[in-house]
Amino acid sequence: MSEFFDRHRPMLDAAVEALRAREFWTPFPEVPSGKIYGETAKEDGAAAFAALCGQPFSIPGHPEESRLGREESPFGLQLGITYPAASAPALIAASQGAADALAAARIEDRVGVCLEALVRLNRISFLIGNATMHTTGQAFAMAFQAGGPHAQDRGLEAVALAYAEMTRFAGTARWEKPQGKAQPIVLEKHWSVIPVGISLAIGCNTFPTWNSYSGLFASLAAGNPVIVKPHPAAILPLALTVRVLREVLAEAGLPANAVLLAVDQPGAEITKTLATDPAIRLIDYTGSGAFGDWLRSNAMALLFSEEAGVNTVTLAATDDFDGMCANLAFSLALYSGQMCTAPQNIYIPKGGIPTDQGHKTFDQVAQALAGAIDALLSDPARAAGICGAIANPATLERVAAARASGRIIRDSAPLGEGRTATPLLLALNDGDAACQQECFGPIAYLIAVEDADTGIARASDLARQKGAITAALYDTDEARISRAVAAFARAGVNLSINLTGNIFVNQSAAFSDFHVTGANPAGNASMTDTAFVASRFRRAMWRRPAAA
Amino acid sequence: MSEFFDRHRPMLDAAVEALRAREFWTPFPEVPSGKIYGETAKEDGAAAFAALCGQPFSIPGHPEESRLGREESPFGLQLGITYPAASAPALIAASQGAADALAAARIEDRVGVCLEALVRLNRISFLIGNATMHTTGQAFAMAFQAGGPHAQDRGLEAVALAYAEMTRFAGTARWEKPQGKAQPIVLEKHWSVIPVGISLAIGCNTFPTWNSYSGLFASLAAGNPVIVKPHPAAILPLALTVRVLREVLAEAGLPANAVLLAVDQPGAEITKTLATDPAIRLIDYTGSGAFGDWLRSNAMALLFSEEAGVNTVTLAATDDFDGMCANLAFSLALYSGQMCTAPQNIYIPKGGIPTDQGHKTFDQVAQALAGAIDALLSDPARAAGICGAIANPATLERVAAARASGRIIRDSAPLGEGRTATPLLLALNDGDAACQQECFGPIAYLIAVEDADTGIARASDLARQKGAITAALYDTDEARISRAVAAFARAGVNLSINLTGNIFVNQSAAFSDFHVTGANPAGNASMTDTAFVASRFRRAMWRRPAAA
Structure with a gap:
């Protein structure tokens, strides 16, 4: 089960070091070039997107009570894709069913799943780019970058910091307290990481993956099942993400339901029902300040938000x-x-x-x-x-x-x-x-x-x-x-x-720029600082007298 | 101004390493012995305590609209001490007046102040012990340990983790992004630590210093002015603490009002007025679940709590x-x-x-x-x-x-x-x-x-x-x-x-045991994990093209 972790360990170590140094670094090339992604990658991505349109989107084993989805491209195309949909209680029950196995997995196993999923998502960046373009209205080059490698960077950044934080303190210790001339007291101590509970990722219309990956991957790495609630106008990029994650989870022997898709339609959103369920303990939210206020007033969960502001x-x-x-x-x-x-x-x-x-x-x-x-x-x-x-x-x-x-x-x-x-x-x-x-x-x-x-x-x-x-x-x-x-x-x-040339105030680079400081009303979620990951898990100890 | 930091740097470094290793470590001896604290320390502490009784307690420069205080020892003594008291708005205004200078100080200056104050508090552990005994009802040996060195350990632990966290990522970086065959984009980036705002420490009757020091010292190290609100029955240990901190702040050229005492009396508590003021951004609270629920419903601040439980x-x-x-x-x-x-x-x-x-x-x-x-x-x-x-x-x-x-x-x-x-x-x-x-x-x-x-x-x-x-x-x-x-x-x-002998389930050792996991209703404040310190500050960046 630790094959994924071992395979991606060099990338993880480099990411942790990049976070410290804050210099330019990425393992996911932002140039949509056939030389990097494969000579036919562009055509393959376009064909894969075309093949999804007008069809039911398959997520094997996902809870399904109905099919929903009415995405329309801002460029005019009717996507015609339907997704498996289930009620909030059904999704929460499925999530709870996956919680114990996910919590019991080793840190390395969960982190390995996250890393492998990011690498697989990187490989389908052209498909993700098409999906992002036709749900957000971004032109293709930007949709490829922001929906693909730049989002993957943000996901990797969150996984790396969560991993660093979960392994920051010794997992076991021999605690030896002097007792003057008497024998010292010697205890053995053991700590385990305890996930907080189900995490809800509420996506936005304009950057469905870029704004969701940090919270999604940080929560999953820390052992929290995640329910991904896309904006009803931008489902496909997150549906692809959920499908990849579920595949990798299953290959790692972990429950696929540790990541679920919560699809709804405009006018019949299930966000409020999900967000106020006591089983939801973490919410990552990108959207309006008005709905952010509603969440603060009504949800019990710890909220990480990115809201409105005036730049x-x-x-x-x-x-x-x-x-x-x-x-x-x-x-x-x-x-x-x-x-x-x-x-x-x-x-x-x-x-x-x-x-x-x-x-x-x-x-x-x-x-x-x-x-x-x-x-x-x-x-x-x-x-x-x-x-x-x-x-x-x-x-x-x-x-x-x-x-x-x-x-x-x-x-x-x-x-x-x-x-x-x-x-x-x-x-x-x-x-x-x-x-x-x-x-x-x-x-x-x-x-x-x-x-x-x-x-x-x-x-x-x-x-x-x-x-x-x-x-x-x-x-x-x-x-x-x-x-x-x-x-x-x-x-x-x-x-x-004094920015001039090919660098712009709009740009926020993972591993270097903390996106959203958390220090004004534009949101409290800083992607990715330690506060963003450290509250997603807890530690429990057991201690006993050490064997002589 | 960095004299305090330089002086205590070895202790700080050792504390950071102890936090990682979770083995037994403390710089503050728990044995109330004259060989450690000075031959006359016991008598001096008792005399200092006696000299405080029946007198107005002096905190030079502290806001003072009236004098309050009616502490009675559970052992029968009327303490007869009055403290400078001011309304919630006056305290908040004084705290706001200190905020900018505290925020502008270097991390090392604030951390140095915290370390020096802890060392000075350690020196008066016998006085703190007497003060703790006669406000909490703890027998002297326990009052000395829990009110003195063990509380100081918890304070140092919080300062050390806050320091480690504030300096975890590079403070400056040269960010060089390749541009294919063109010249790379090169930015210089600079980050500064931004305090969150005024911090309120709500103390309890039974462990006024031990339960308050973690939040108090973590907030102060991160640049947040702190208003210390003792339980009306256990003011003296925290009044002594506030006085020492103000002395050290002033010696470091920082505003003494960065630490204030909020004294009130039973039946006329100002806790709710303080806690619901929008200027209060952080609350550390030890007490009943009922008041914890009230704070969650009514205060806007980020809350760290230790509440009731059944062990x-x-x-x-x-x-x-x-x-x-x-x-x-x-x-x-x-x-x-x-x-x-x-x-x-x-x-x-x-x-x-x-x-x-x-x-x-x-x-x-x-x-x-x-x-x-x-x-x-x-x-x-x-x-x-x-x-x-x-x-x-x-x-x-x-x-x-x-x-x-x-x-x-x-x-x-x-x-x-x-x-x-x-x-x-x-x-x-x-x-x-x-x-x-x-x-x-x-x-x-x-x-x-x-x-x-x-x-x-x-x-x-x-x-x-x-x-x-x-x-x-x-x-x-x-x-x-x-x-x-x-x-x-x-x-x-x-x-x-299977604890037997001289180690008990009640005992929680700083630098090793995380006190309160945060993972059940007994509270969310884990002393001291990263989540406890990482949300007490934010980072803001400025970036510009690097000089050629």
Whole structure:
């Protein structure tokens, strides 16, 4: 049973070391290349996806009371896939049935299952990429990366940290207490890892695997059965994940029901019923703050959440005006602003900023940003490859409604194929209400503030009040940069400074960036810090006098 | 400012290693000996305590709107000490005023303050011992150990683990991402530790320092100001602690108000007002399950708790009948059963057990236990030194009421001095209601069960339902011992097997035993596992392109 663990031990050890060093590392290549994934990988992935469409999705041995599933691709395709569905009590009973065997397995066996499953998921990254594309609206290249290798990185990171934590302290000890001139007291002590209970992973529409893998794999490694509850519009990527995990569990002699899929449909969600069942002891949740509040008020389980926030950029000065505008244009356009890390509010001194091209007024900066977006999206194929499609029709309505909330600098427009929208840029005055909350989607506000320090203050205050996952700053004044570093740290936001070229504020790299600090209302789940894994298990001891 | 850290670095390093190895280790000797603590330490401690009585207790610079304090020793003395008291809003404002400077301090500076304070507290262990004795009712030797060195051990353990956790990942990194044939992307990244917010430590009457130090020191090391809210009957040990901490903070150039004392009086407690203030982000609580439930329902803060439970002993067989009875007699008599680790329910097969003295019937076992207690307490001075006094008058009422709940095997009786009660032993039948909940104090039930496996099942089931911190088993059948190990681990209870001689189920040693597993209703605060420290801080990053 420890074959999987032994096979992947070098990868595990490297992951644990990478977590410590926080340098760049990944075993899962992000380039969707045939040279890496096999010459026919691209075609094979597309064919495998096509073969799933219009068919019942098979998960051998999974509880099944009915078949549900009505996924529609934001690019227009009806997936026509149905999944085995069961009631919350049936799923919990099946999960409980798997709990004892999973808890009794050795740490190495569970960790080995997780590692093998991640490697197998990596191999089907092209299929996962297609599944992610047609459920989230991400363009293929992004869907491959975020749904495949980057999600696998996050899963591996969680497994590695859970493993490090479960083995952090000695598992046995000889405890010898001196008694002066008398014989010492000698006890032998033994500790075992005790799982907490059933874990519920509530997935989101936009990043079904990337946002779910950390909690799913951390809980499973620690011995907790996991019920995976996908967003009803983005089931397939997680259904594939569940199927792979169940296969590996069974091969390892562990109960496949240690991982279950909880499928439901819009208007008949079973999330609340599951989340409030006393058997559910851990919840990983990505979604709205409103439902996060509901979970905090109604669920007994320990909650790890990623919720809404308002990400900001503050423009103070730059020595690469074109590079700054191009970089921000990409950050705003990428997946049409539907990333939890996408910027929304851009604070610009009303008097403008100094740049390598001389002083630029507020309007000049605004026009340059609009122009950079136009240039980026001028080629239709490239535009489609960056913006992708809009996952949720409500986002289009939000864009339409937002047009009246400020002075339009750049209007949003559809692209060729599917449900699409390019970035809407609006100018506001400091204090305007529209930018004080998250407007999820391709909506950005350019806010005229008194000066750069005011922008930093507005951005960091808003992060503290409403939450934020990312912040960006462009500046050339090192003293002000230091003040900003302190202000954003106090607000619990990760800050990116002067990014230009092929690295963007939206990007959060596993093994290096802690995604979500946990220190503001955007969520308490930091992927992956120790707090994220350490509460998923407990230790119980037995001790007795040591044999002489 | 790092002088304290440098001075105590060897102790810190040794503590971190001891935590990993879980072997016996302590820098704070538990023996109240003049050879260790100074020839006049005993007299000096008694004199210092006497000098405090009848006086206003001075905490320089502490918020003070009034003076409160009406402590009465369970041994009869009126302490007559008043403490500076302030309203909850005033305390929170003072705490907030200290927060930024504490957060801005280096990890090493805060950890250094904690280490120096623990060493200074160790030096006044005789004073702490007297203060603990006359607020808790513990006999002096126990008050010295549990209130002094053992509590200091728990504090050091928490500081060491918090330090290890805060420095676990690199604080800076050069992140270099390959870009094929193009130049790599190179970012410099920097992380800082962000405290969570104000921490509230709610102390208990029976172990004011031992149960409070872990949370207090872990929070402070992580940069969170701490408001220490003692039980109104046991203020002095924590007031001394707060004073020492404030002195050391001030010497380190940090705000003394980073540690505050929240004094109140019975009937006018400010605990609820403090606990529900949104500024309070962490609560460490030791006390009843009822108030624990109230905190869970009403406080927004992250809660670490130690609550009620029913600790059990299961007697299956023994090859040292006298040793077993003597060991259990001590566990039942020690501090009159007022330890959170004291056994209450003793399950005995109704047909009796095999022993090295031949078969013993249920009644013979019961009488032998009663006889062992009588023998242990036959000398009045020794009895007083073991039983101490009863902290809370309600406990005496509970003992009186319990007399009707079963067949009396050994009656409780007062000792000479103060408010005292020796163990009450009652025989019950399996299924009787009296033993299904915690009866805090010197009350033990001997429960006749079908057989030893039934006893193990009853004991572990009750732990799962009502919570338990300790369990004990006496057995000679290795197969049954293995079954018991698994059953108690599943119930989340630490199990002690076949203890005889000078080691008792009640004892929980820092650096080795995790006190409270967190895996049953007796509490979620495991002292000290990683989950206990890792949620007390967060990390924020800033990153920028690396200089060429």
